[in-house]
Each structure stands twice: as structure tokens, then as C-alpha cells.
Amino acid sequence: MFGRPPLRVKLILVVLLLLAVALTLIGIGSVSIMRGYLIDRVDNQIDITTENLLRRLNRPAPFDLANKIMPPDMRAELRGPQGRVIVPLSGVDVEGKPLPPLPPGMGTEPVEVRGWRVRVQPLEGGGSLVVAVDMAEVRQIVGQLALVVVLGGGGLMLVLAAVGVAVIRRSLRPLEEIERTAEAIAAGDLSRRVPDTDPTTEVGRLGRSLNGMLAQIETAFRARSESERAARGSEERMRRFVADASHELRTPLTSIRGFAEFYRQAPGTDPGPLMARVESEAVRMGTLVDDLLMLARLDQQRPMAMRPVDLLAIAADAVHDARILAPDRGITLSVDGAALIVSGDEVRLRQVVGNLMTNALTHTPEGTPVRMVLRARGETAVVEVADEGPGLTAEQRERVFERFYRVDSARGRRDPGGGGSGLGLAIVAAMVEAHGGTVGVESAPGGGAVFRVALPLAPDVDFAPGPD
Structure with missing residues (x-):
């Protein structure tokens, strides 16, 4: 299974798709406009030729029509009431090229029939005048234009695609820096920062916001580390303090207990010196306790x-x-x-x-x-x-x-x-x-x-x- 494409690829594909749609629409519109223009010219030519032929038919010698010189791609036929061709007229390019069968019920407006642009003009007394133009030249011009549009649009699409890729790469480069910074931070380097870019852009503002957030995170982690280190140090000092205090308090207590044991085992001994020693140890123990209380109060940082x-x-x-x-x-x-x-x-x-x-x-x-x-x-x-x-x-x-x-x-x-x-x-x-x-x-x-x-x-x- 393929993973989801990266943002860069998505942007490039979207840009290319939009560009292809735009060029396609422009090409279709250009070809359609050109073809419509050429057909309008052909229709105008058919109308002018039809009018000229009708004027010739209205003369006393109607069969003088055969001397009419036709444009190279045009063909005209004078047909009888049964549709039989009476007088054919052809240009040099369509000489010997017959007209296709015409569908019944054609009007006086030119229509396209099997590669010909045809107009049928009914005549008084029966019969009709058929004027047609071969559309091969129009098709050739339209085909060449379509080819130019396709080739030009393809080349333009390649150029714009290259420019778009370069622009998108340059625009997304700060995001790559952000990605690398995030990877470095995830690896433990909390001092890394996103490089500063133009603050007027969205990526620049994002980088500035991320740097502010990373500074706060680094400060929080540093404070936490310092707190943990201080807590470990305080715990170690507390253990050492308790051990030392226990040792210091045990010394006078051991002395007092020893004097008491000695007096109990030798009741006839003069108690004065023993009591003086007991009192001395008690005073020393009291002084030690007072010092410990003083340090405890100082540690509490009381005002x-x-x-x-x-x-x-x-x-x-x-x-x-x-x-x-x-x-x-x-x-x-x-x-x-x-x-x-x-x-x-x-x-x-x-x-x-x-x-x-x-x-x-x-x-x-x-x-x-x-x-x-x-x-x-x-x-x-x-x-x-x-x-x-x-x-x-x-x-x-x-x-x-x-x-x-x-x-x-x-x-x-x-x-x-x-x-x-x-x-x-x-x-x-x-x-x-x-x-x-x-x-x-x-x-x-x-x-x-x-x-x-x-x-x-x-x-x-x-x-x-x-x-x-």
C-alpha cells in the first residue's frame, strides 16, 4: 500500500491539474471561435455566390450560367423538379468530386453535410439551386490550430510546471526546516529553533510562533530538570543530614546511658561527678538540637x-x-x-x-x-x-x-x-x-x-x- 503523498506533491498536482483544465478550456474556446469564424466566412461566400447565380438565372438566357467561374473549393448545381442535375458548376479543387446525397427538407440556410457546407435555394416553377463549399480547407485550418494549441499548451504547461515546482519548493523550504527542527527536538536537542523567515508570510509567522512555544517548552524542561536535580541533591543532603544528626545525637545519649549503667552497677559511687558528666552531655545534646532547629528554620526561608x-x-x-x-x-x-x-x-x-x-x-x-x-x-x-x-x-x-x-x-x-x-x-x-x-x-x-x-x-x- 502506498502512503499518502506529501504536501509538495499534492500542491504540484493540483497546480498542474488546474493549469491543464485552464489550457484545455482556452484551447477548446480558441478552436471553436476560429471554426465559427471560418464557417461564417464560408456561409457568407455561399450567400454571395447564390445571389450572383440567381441574378444570372433571371436573365433572358438562363443557360448562360455555365460560363460562371466558381471559386476553387465551391460547387453549384442547377437541378430540375425531379432533382436531376441540369447545369453543374465546379471549382478547380473540387472538379469531379460529386456532392453527397442531400437530406430531404433542407431549408435555405447553409448546413454541413458530409464534409460540405450546402445551401439549397428553391426556384420558381420548380427545381432548385444547390451551392456547396468543400470544408477540407476549414478542417485543415482548424486541425492546424488545434495542433498549435496542443503543442503550445503542452510546452507552456511544462514551463509553468517547472516554475511552479521551483516556487513551491522554495515556499515549502521553511516547512522542511520546521520538520528538521522538530526531529532534532524529538531526539532531545531542545535548543534547536526554526530559522527566521519573512514575518509577513504565513510560514514566517508559524515559525515565529513555534520558536516562542519551543522557548517556553525548553524553559519548562530546564526548570523541571533543575527541580529534579535539586530534589535529588536535597534528598541526598537530607539522608546525609539525618545520618549525621543521628550519629551526633547518639554520642551524648550513649554517654548518658553509660553513666546511668555505671551508677546502677556501682550504687555506692559518688553521684556528683556522674551527674556533672550527664548534665554536660545533656547540654551538648540540647545545643545540637538548637542548632538543628535553627538550620531548619533557615531552610524554610522564613522572613x-x-x-x-x-x-x-x-x-x-x-x-x-x-x-x-x-x-x-x-x-x-x-x-x-x-x-x-x-x-x-x-x-x-x-x-x-x-x-x-x-x-x-x-x-x-x-x-x-x-x-x-x-x-x-x-x-x-x-x-x-x-x-x-x-x-x-x-x-x-x-x-x-x-x-x-x-x-x-x-x-x-x-x-x-x-x-x-x-x-x-x-x-x-x-x-x-x-x-x-x-x-x-x-x-x-x-x-x-x-x-x-x-x-x-x-x-x-x-x-x-x-x-x-
Whole structure:
């Protein structure tokens, strides 16, 4: 079974069919008009000859008719009442060619009888005058005209068919581009577009509409892919988060259960130290739970109470607290500029600066100096906490802001009572992002570390830079 023909073939066939019908009608009309014109000429010639012959018959010597010279293709006969030919007259082309039998009841108007154009004129007193013209010349002229029409029409049809095919191919070329684009998109290339054509044409408007639709489809698919990728990443992070949280919560719970088992097995033991250890583990577990709740709230992106906050006051309080906790360290604060006012939640910004300072104190050896620098850079306020500790490797720099990641140990700690939960810097990153800022670290093994937080300055705050 043959399939349905393509649109190009259909259009070409329709154009050729319409062209053939038009040329046929024109040819038939032309031949008919020419034949009618020639017959009118023959009839006129018959009428003139008949009138001349009738005038000759009305003369005193009617048989002088035999001296009449006839046109080459004409024949005339004077017949008696019984139809017998009395006087025959013939042109040179029809000499010896008899007239066909005439049907009875013919009128005085010329009619065509077996290749002759014949007129019968009745005479007074009986008899008739028959005048006829051989139609061979008319048939020849009409046949030649028909041949010219057929050959000319066929040639014209071929030329117009070639032109029509070229025009249709050119007109449908954008549709072929659309087809190829659709095939590429079906194969997975959503970035393909239909080439731009003349927007005033139907195909051009179709291509423009398809490009708009394809752009929306590509955007939707990209958003869907990004959503699926984000969902997979979020699921992976959630599994890792649950596993790490379970591990971190299990550690203090195991310690509490161990102390309880020890006291149950040795009831005479002094409970004071055991209760102190239980309380320490409970406090640590409570701190971990508070951090987890904080991260959960930050993940929900709840709106915060934003108001102008002075970073200098927050930094000064953090440095003051650190000097009290570590009096043997050289902890300094330097400010480059004034009026470092940002818009944010003061409590959370204090926690950001405090966590950075605590991180520096916790992960550097005793006596290592720590410095905090505040400065403005364009439309942002920058807080830097730098230390001269052991520094970080490239892998540690990439993962230092991940939840539950610790440089010294990813899961456990050698000292159950020391170290953090691995959430401090993760909380810093989440809070800074919630304030529309950025956080980063610069470090090299053995070269210390610089943690840098950039927050947008509050609007309508004029910054006066200090001396370099």
C-alpha cells in the first residue's frame, strides 16, 4: 500500500491539474471561435455566390450560367423538379468530386453535410439551386490550430510546471526546516529553533510562533530538570543530614546511658561527678538540637525582622567576649571606615560573628593570635576573621561550610568533651545567605585561614572611608 503523498506533491498536482483544465478550456474556446469564424466566412461566400447565380438565372438566357467561374473549393448545381442535375458548376479543387446525397427538407440556410457546407435555394416553377463549399480547407485550418494549441499548451504547461515546482519548493523550504527542527527536538536537542523567515508570510509567522512555544517548552524542561536535580541533591543532603544528626545525637545519649549503667552497677559511687558528666552531655545534646532547629528554620526561608544593625558594635562585643575566654591570645579588632550599618536581624548577625570567632579559637593552637577586620567595599560591608593556625587544604576549604563537617574528624572525636558539632560554619553560611550576603574562606596549609563575610550596606547610609 502506498502512503499518502506529501504536501509538495499534492500542491504540484493540483497546480498542474488546474493549469491543464485552464489550457484545455482556452484551447477548446480558441478552436471553436476560429471554426465559427471560418464557417461564417464560408456561409457568407455561399450567400454571395447564390445571389450572383440567381441574378444570372433571371436573365433572358438562363443557360448562360455555365460560363460562371466558381471559386476553387465551391460547387453549384442547377437541378430540375425531379432533382436531376441540369447545369453543374465546379471549382478547380473540387472538379469531379460529386456532392453527397442531400437530406430531404433542407431549408435555405447553409448546413454541413458530409464534409460540405450546402445551401439549397428553391426556384420558381420548380427545381432548385444547390451551392456547396468543400470544408477540407476549414478542417485543415482548424486541425492546424488545434495542433498549435496542443503543442503550445503542452510546452507552456511544462514551463509553468517547472516554475511552479521551483516556487513551491522554495515556499515549502521553511516547512522542511520546521520538520528538521522538530526531529532534532524529538531526539532531545531542545535548543534547536526554526530559522527566521519573512514575518509577513504565513510560514514566517508559524515559525515565529513555534520558536516562542519551543522557548517556553525548553524553559519548562530546564526548570523541571533543575527541580529534579535539586530534589535529588536535597534528598541526598537530607539522608546525609539525618545520618549525621543521628550519629551526633547518639554520642551524648550513649554517654548518658553509660553513666546511668555505671551508677546502677556501682550504687555506692559518688553521684556528683556522674551527674556533672550527664548534665554536660545533656547540654551538648540540647545545643545540637538548637542548632538543628535553627538550620531548619533557615531552610524554610522564613522572613526575618530586618532593621539597621551596627556591625562595629557586634564585632566589638565578640572581640571583648573572646578576650575574656582566651586571655592568652592576641585578639585584635581593626576598622577601615565608619558607619558600617547593615539591614538585618541583630541576634542572628551576632551569632554569625560569634561563630566565626569561636571557630578561630577552637581550631587553632593555644596562644595563636586572631584578628577581626571590618571595612566597606563598595556597597557591601566586609567582616574578616583571620588566624595564624594550621590552615586548610583545598578539600577542606570546599567542604568547611557543609553541615556536620569537621576538619579534625568527620564523625567522631577523640575527646568527647571537646570540639564542636560541625554546624557552626553551616549556620554562618545559612544566616549570611538569608541576609543576601556571601561567605568564603581563604587558606593554605600552614598559612592560617581568613573567613570573610560580605553583607549589603543598609540603604541611605553614607560611608566615609578611613585612611588606607
